[in-house]
Amino acid sequence: MPNTPQQSQQFLDALKESIAQSSLSKLVLSKPSGAEEGLVRIVVRQVSIKNQPQLCFVYSYKTRDITKNFALPEGITLINELLGNSFRNANLFTTGEELQINFSKKGNPLLHRSTNRQNSATTHTHDRDKQRYLELDRPFLTALGVTNDQQQLIPAMSRKWKQINKFIELFQHAFDSSTLKEKESIQVLDFGSGKGYLTFALHDFLNNSRHINGQVTGVELRAEMVTLCNNSAAKLHLDGLHFHLGDVRSYTHDTVDVMIALHACDIATDHAIHMGIRSNATIIMCAPCCHKEIRPQMQTPAVLQPLLQYGVHLGQEAEMITDTLRALLLNAHGYDTKVLEFVSLEHTSKNKMILAIKREQSHKNDKTLAQIRSLKAFYGIEKQCLEGLLTSA
Numbered sequence: 450m451p452n453t454p455q456q457s458q459q460f461l462d463a464l465k466e467s468i469a470q471s472s473l474s475k476l477v478l479s480k481p482s483g484a485e486e487g488l489v490r491i492v493v494r495q496v497s498i499k500n501q502p503q504l505c506f507v508y509s510y511k512t513r514d515i516t517k518n519f520a521l522p523e524g525i526t527l528i529n530e531l532l533g534n535s536f537r538n539a540n541l542f543t544t545g546e547e548l549q550i551n552f553s554k555k556g557n558p559l560l561h562r563s564t565n566r567q568n569s570a571t572t573h574t575h576d577r578d579k580q581r582y583l584e585l586d587r588p589f590l591t592a593l594g595v596t597n598d599q600q601q602l603i604p605a606m607s608r609k610w611k612q613i614n615k616f617i618e619l620f621q622h623a624f625d626s627s628t629l630k631e632k633e634s635i636q637v638l639d640f641g642s643g644k645g646y647l648t649f650a651l652h653d654f655l656n657n658s659r660h661i662n663g664q665v666t667g668v669e670l671r672a673e674m675v676t677l678c679n680n681s682a683a684k685l686h687l688d689g690l691h692f693h694l695g696d697v698r699s700y701t702h703d704t705v706d707v708m709i710a711l712h713a714c715d716i717a718t719d720h721a722i723h724m725g726i727r728s729n730a731t732i733i734m735c736a737p738c739c740h741k742e743i744r745p746q747m748q749t750p751a752v753l754q755p756l757l758q759y760g761v762h763l764g765q766e767a768e769m770i771t772d773t774l775r776a777l778l779l780n781a782h783g784y785d786t787k788v789l790e791f792v793s794l795e796h797t798s799k800n801k802m803i804l805a806i807k808r809e810q811s812h813k814n815d816k817t818l819a820q821i822r823s824l825k826a827f828y829g830i831e832k833q834c835l836e837g838l839l840t841s842a
C-alpha cells in the first residue's frame with residue numbers, strides 16, 4: 450500500500466522537485482522490513498540513458514547488486530510504494546539539502562530536513578557519476594578480498610586498488626573516444642586474467658556504470674584461478690562474466706570488441722595483440738611484462754656501447770624496443786596507439802601500458818613499416834613474435 454501521511458507526502462514532493470530541477474544527488478532506502486530476503490538497501494540516482502532521463506535503482510543484496518532503470522513517473526510510484534513498507538528509512542540528498550524520513554515500528558513517519566553542505570559538489574547526471582570510476586562498496590571487491598565485509602579497503606590491497614582504478618580510468622577514456630560507446634552490447638576478452646581483479650572491474654564498469662551488456666571472458670592457463678573466478682562470478686550472480694581455461698596462443702573467439710592483456714608474460718602479449726588485430730577489436734590494451742624475446746638477439750650499435758655495457762640498461766633498452774615495435778605494428782595495422790604509464794613506479798615496476806584504438810579509416814602505413822625495418826636493422830633484431838604472427842597469418 451502506498452503511504453500518504455503528510456510527512457511522507459512532503460518527502461515525496463521534495464523528491465519530485467529535485468528530479469524536476471535536476472538537483473537530485475541520490476536517494477537511499479535503508480532499514481529493510483525484511484519483505485524481500487537478503488535485500489539490504491536501494492540507492493536511486495537520476496541518470497540519462499540515450500538522452501532520456503531515468504531513475505536508476507541499484508538493489509543491494511548481501512552478496513550482489515542488481516540494477517534496474519525506470520522511467521521517471523514509474524520510478525517515483527515505486528519509491529512511494531517502498532517508502533515505509535519495504536524500508537523504514539530513506540535519505541534524500543539533493544545539491545542543496547538532505548531529507549531523512551524514518552518510520553516507527555507502528556509506521557509513523559518522522560521527517561528531518563537540513564542544509565546539505567557536503568553534497569553540493571555531487572552531480573545529478575549519470576555522465577558526471579562516471580568520473581568516479583569505481584566505488585569501494587562494489588560486492589565483487591569483497592568477494593576478491595580487496596575490501597572486508599564492511600566494504601573497507603584491506604590495507605594490503607591498496608596497491609591493487611590503485612591499479613584497478615587506474616585501469617578503469619584509462620579504459621573509460623579509451624571507451625569514450627571509440628565507437629563502442631554507441632553499442633548496447635560488447636564482447637571483451639581478458640587474456641591471462643589471473644585472479645580476475647581487472648576482469649571483474651571491467652564487467653562492473655560496463656554493466657553497472659555504463660548500463661550496457663558487457664560480456665566479459667577471462668582466459669587463463671591456471672585451472673585453480675579459473676575455478677576461483679567462476680565461483681565468485683556465480684556467487685555474485687554476474688551474468689556475462691566467464692572464465693575459460695585456455696592458452697592465449699591458441700584461444701579463438703568469434704567477436705572481440707575489446708582485447709585486454711595485463712601482465713601477460715613475454716610473448717603471450719604478442720599473441721593477445723595479434724588476436725585483437727585479427728578480430729578487428731576496437732580497443733586493445735596491454736601492460737606487457739617479462740620481455741625475454743629481444744634481448745638475446747640485440748647487437749649493441751657501437752655508438753651505444755658506453756650506455757648498454759651495463760646489463761640493467763640493456764634490459765631496459767630491450768623492453769623499450771619490444772614495446773615500441775608492438776606499438777608501431779599496431780599503428781601499421783590501423784590503430785591509433787599510445788604508450789603510457791599505467792601505475793607509477795612507486796607501486797609496481799610493471800608500469801607501462803600500450804593502448805590502441807581502431808581508426809575509423811585506415812591510411813597508408815609505409816612510413817611506419819619502414820621505421821620498424823630500420824629499428825630492427827639498427828639493433829640486429831631478426832625476429833619479433835607479433836610481427837611474425839601478423840606476416841604468417
Ligand SMILES: C[S@@+](CC[C@H](N)C(=O)[O-])C[C@H]1O[C@@H](n2cnc3c(N)ncnc32)[C@H](O)[C@@H]1O
Nearest residue numbers: 641642643669670671695696697711712714717
Ligand atoms: C601476472 S598475472 C596477471 C593477472 C592479471 N591480468 C592482472 O594484471 O592482475 C599473468 C597471468 O597470465 C597467465 N598466463 C601466462 N601465460 C598465459 C597464456 N599463454 N595463456 C593464458 N594465460 C596465461 C598466468 O597464469 C597468470 O595468471
